[in-house]
Amino acid sequence: MSRLQREPASTTAPVTYVATENEQRLFRHAFEQRLPLMLTGPTGCGKTRLVEHMGDQLSRPVITISCHDDLTSSDLVGRFLVAGGDVVWNDGPLTRAVKQGAICYLDEVVEARHDSLAVLHSLTDHRRTLYLDRSGEVVQAPDSFMLVCSYNPAYRSSLKELKPSFRQRFVTLALDYLPAAQEVEVIVMESGVDTAVAGRLVQCANSIRSADHAFHFEPPSTRVLVTAARLVAAGASELEAAEVCMLAPLSTDGAVSEALRELAVASLTTNN
Numbered sequence: 001m002s003r004l005q006r007e008p009a010s011t012t013a014p015v016t017y018v019a020t021e022n023e024q025r026l027f028r029h030a031f032e033q034r035l036p037l038m039l040t041g042p043t044g045c046g047k048t049r050l051v052e053h054m055g056d057q058l059s060r061p062v063i064t065i066s067c068h069d070d071l072t073s074s075d076l077v078g079r080f081l082v083a084g085g086d087v088v089w090n091d092g093p094l095t096r097a098v099k100q101g102a103i104c105y106l107d108e109v110v111e112a113r114h115d116s117l118a119v120l121h122s123l124t125d126h127r128r129t130l131y132l133d134r135s136g137e138v139v140q141a142p143d144s145f146m147l148v149c150s151y152n153p154a155y156r157s158s159l160k161e162l163k164p165s166f167r168q169r170f171v172t173l174a175l176d177y178l179p180a181a182q183e184v185e186v187i188v189m190e191s192g193v194d195t196a197v198a199g200r201l202v203q204c205a206n207s208i209r210s211a212d213h214a215f216h217f218e219p220p221s222t223r224v225l226v227t228a229a230r231l232v233a234a235g236a237s238e239l240e241a242a243e244v245c246m247l248a249p250l251s252t253d254g255a256v257s258e259a260l261r262e263l264a265v266a267s268l269t270t271n272n
């Protein structure tokens with residue numbers, strides 16, 4: 001249970017989301033039609049941010065479950081626990097989300113075992129019902145409940161795959177890294193650096209991302225760029241920030257690292 005996180009409805013400032021295409025509108029249509037949604041895209045490209053933002057927009061709390069291979073269906077739906085000599089049923093995060101009419105967000109759903117996900121079937125079709133076999137309860141999802149899952153299809157080290165029949169239960173929005181102008185906007189907004197600095201960092205990331213096809217590594221994400229920009233805002237040089245945030249985590253192969261470093265230096269030192 002320790003790896004399950006519950007996030008209450010945002011009570012603070014709304015989460016800012018920079019849109020690229022029609023993803024907010026399609027998210028809203030799926031919600032209104034009570035359809036489950038799957039978000040795909042590389043790590044750190046804005047999947048979680050979109051869900052948080054839409055939770056704000058739709059005035060629904062978001063309950064996030066980080067999936068992993070030890071996750072059992074009991075971790076999702078709940079279990080009997082002994083409390084003060086009594087055995088009492090404890091709702092899991094999925095059951096709480098259904099009962100509250102929340103957005104339940106299963107992050108990296110590909111990490112969960114197929115048998116743990118079977119409990120989602122009756123929730124993702126016309127029944128919109130959760131069957132709690134152990135407690136005997138049948139929970140009908142209110143209209144305001146929405147199931148959203150995400151995974152990164154390009155995660156090359158993963159041997160896991162979602163079953164096609166599972167994927168076809170969802171409306172799928174395929175996200176990707178933002179176009180440069182929007183990514184610059186995000187970085188300025190999240191870190192406080194100016195547009196020129198953000199522009200160079202994005203150019204640097206994009207040159208590494210295009211080299212990704214030759215080297216096969218997980219390329220630097222928007223999250224990584226925000227982190228690098230925060231270091232620059234705190235006083236690091238752009239090259240230092242690129243080194244520790246973008247380059248160092250990429251590859252342990254010396255020759256590859258050197259080639260990428262040259263790309264990074266070239267893009268950070270051009271005038272743009």
Ligand SMILES: Nc1ncnc2c1ncn2[C@@H]1O[C@H](COP(=O)(O)OP(=O)(O)O)[C@@H](O)[C@H]1O
Pocket residue numbers: 016017018019041042043044045046047048049050178186190222223226
């Ligand atoms: N479209 C976007 N609008 C605003 N911020 C974004 C956007 N995309 C990425 N970010 C920034 O990148 C960070 C990582 O995004 P996140 O949603 O956590 O990625 P993912 O869930 O795809 O791994 C966010 O915390 C935010 O700072």
Ligand SMILES: [Mg+2]
Pocket residue numbers: 044047048049107
């Ligand atoms: Mg995420």
